[in-house]
């Protein structure tokens with residue numbers, strides 16, 4: 305998989321080369337390109353934005369600059385992802401879909417976003433997703449790209465040391481993950497739940513699922529409504 309990011313703050317994407325993602329790059333599991341949008345400006349001030357038609361606060365990013373950048377960076381295999389608070393919510397399911405893509409290009413908007421014609425024009429040539437990582441307003445899309453790239457790349461075969469954990473994630477079965485414990489058995493007078501030390505794996509699996517159901521019901525009840533039909537057995541229903 306190749307990932308390209310276009311931004312006016314390329315240094316913001318340096319963490320892509322750190323830790324897990326850095327190792328994935330070093331091992332050739334992914335290629336990552338970060339491009340400074342100003343490479344495609346032509347005026348002496350290297351302007352990337354201008355005042356919004358119709359008035360209003362802030363600035364809008366210019367279509368010409370973005371059009372040239374996307375013409376250069378995108379290809380026939382590209383899925384273009386535009387982080388924006390006005391986008392569809394990013395989910396684990398989207399991360400799994402993105403992990404199957406050959407080429408992802410992330411367009412980071414700043415200010416009040418990118419001229420809509422850039423997205424409309426790109427959509428004539430490639431799949432374009434306007435995606436949100438949450439209902440709050442960031443200054444730009446760069447932090448959202450770090451989130452989406454990490455959620456996507458960790459799913460690629462060979463990236464995680466222990467691939468099973470990608471399956472047992474929160475959200476992979478539609479429920480929040482329950483509590484985890486490790487040594488010591490007692491810490492600050494708090495003991496690890498007895499069942500986890502029983503060695504009875506059927507009981508342990510049951511206890512873990514009950515914990516996940518209880519936590520999901522308490523913190524994110526709406527996720528229970530989204531579970532595929534028949535996900536909850538009789539015991540689950542009783543939790």
Ligand SMILES: Nc1ncccc1[N+](=O)[O-]
Nearest residue numbers: 387388389436437442448
């Ligand atoms: N929430 C956001 N705010 C600004 C830019 C992008 C955003 N997002 O969620 O992708």
